[in-house]
Amino acid sequence: MTAETAIETIQREMTIFARRARASAGRMHPELSLVSYTLLGHLEEKGGCRATDLAAHYALDKSTVSRQVAALERAGLIERRLDPEDHRVQVLHLTEAGEEILAQVTRSRRAAFRERLTGWPEEDLIRFAAYLERYNASPSDADSD
Amino acid sequence: MTAETAIETIQREMTIFARRARASAGRMHPELSLVSYTLLGHLEEKGGCRATDLAAHYALDKSTVSRQVAALERAGLIERRLDPEDHRVQVLHLTEAGEEILAQVTRSRRAAFRERLTGWPEEDLIRFAAYLERYNASPSDADSD
DNA sequence: GCTTCAAGTTGTACTATACAACTAGAACGA
DNA sequence: TCGTTCTAGTTGTATAGTACAACTTGAAGC
Structure with missing residues (x-):
């Protein structure tokens, strides 16, 4: 080859x-779309951020994020805290319920991956993981991570 | 690790x-959504098939495929040929225009991948490709390829 | 203080999708 | 042979996700 x-x-x-x-x-995962999952994951990773940050990070329109955020809030998975420094800004945080659901979906997704990867030698898993990281880390036109 | x-x-x-x-x-690739691209690719690979085959293969509802196919036909990228053996069946084929667009999008997508992968040693490319094939080849719940 | 900029919401439109109901044709069985 | 059941595909309807444009509210800079 x-x-x-x-x-x-x-x-x-x-x-x-x-x-x-x-x-x-x-x-x-009917309980959490891929986008919602990603947004919640980002909030967990960053420990809270603004809707505008999410939009920029994931190359989504701010209106799209606004509606996603509204839905996640309605579902009780995130909460908004007004930034005392700048009253235009709402800092988004996971609620406890949000953390639970995120953890649950992560577990379920990971189980699916684990199942697909059963039988792979550890050495191959590690190399595959490294290749994927390297691939995603390379710069791209529409950089979105 | x-x-x-x-x-x-x-x-x-x-x-x-x-x-x-x-x-x-x-x-x-505004000229061809990912789904349309995939469907055209399948038609090329198979040299024509039925809408039902596409639906089964890609785990899409037949109504979804029906509308996609209608759009692709409207765009002049595929044509339907009534199966003389079974008048319920329409065999779908790429038109010349469809082949051209497919080739063009494939080139453009491949160029994007090639760019991301510049600097990778050939040995790593080959191993990465093999890992991906192996990953996708493993059976899954909603098997769709 | 105006003007301009930034964060977010809302109105509108479009695409992709699924499910259900339907039509038309084929196949099978008594 | 003729009804029953199955299959291929279309159409009606509903929903989610998305973008763009217009707007509101608050902040920042001259």
């Missing part, structure tokens, strides 16, 4: 994965 | 990729 055919394979397989992820996200 | 943290990394990085693919597909 040459580098060129390897690149074709990578393109094809990543495309297959993306399509599957999209198709199965709703089915597997 | 242990196998467990490698799995976490794989989950996280694949999720990042899926989100990015979804976000950028529309922006980068």
Whole structure:
């Protein structure tokens, strides 16, 4: 196999994965869409941030984020705290319920991955993980992470 | 790194990729959504098939495929041929225009991948490609390829 | 203090999707 | 052979996610 055919394979397989992820996200985790999951994950990681940060980070329109945030708040998964320094700003935080759901979905997603990866030698898992990190870390046009 | 943290990394990085693919597909290739691209690719690969086959293969509802197919036909990218053996069946084929657009989008997508992968040693590309194939080839609940 | 900038919301429109109801054609069985 | 059941596909309806544009409110800078 040459580098060129390897690149074709990578393109094809990543495309297959993306399509599957999209198709199965709703089915597997009806309680939390892929976007909501990602937003909650970001809030957990950062320990709270503004809607504008989420929009910039994920290359989403601020109106889209606004509605997502409204839905997550309605569901009791996040709460808004007015920034005392700047009253335009609402800092978003996970609620306890949000943390629980996030942890639960993460567990369930991880279990699905673990199942797909059973039988892989540890050495291969580690190399695969490193390749993916390297791939995602490389800069892109529409940088969104 | 242990196998467990490698799995976490794989989950996280694949999720990042899926989100990015979804976000950028529309922006980068406005002429062909990711789903349309996939459907056209399948038609090319198989040399024509039925709408029902597409629905089954990609775990989409037949109504969804029906509308996608209608749009692709309207755009002149595919054509329907009534199966003389079974008049319920319409076999879908790429038109010349469809082949051209498919080739063009494939080139553009491949170029994007190639750019992200510049600087990778050939050996790593080949191993990465093999890992992805192996990952996608493993059976899953909602098997869709 | 105006003007301009920034954060967020709301109105509107479009796409992708699913489910349900339907039509048309095929296949099977008594 | 003729009804029953199955299959392929379309259409009606509803929902989610998304973008763009217009707006509101508050902050910052001359």
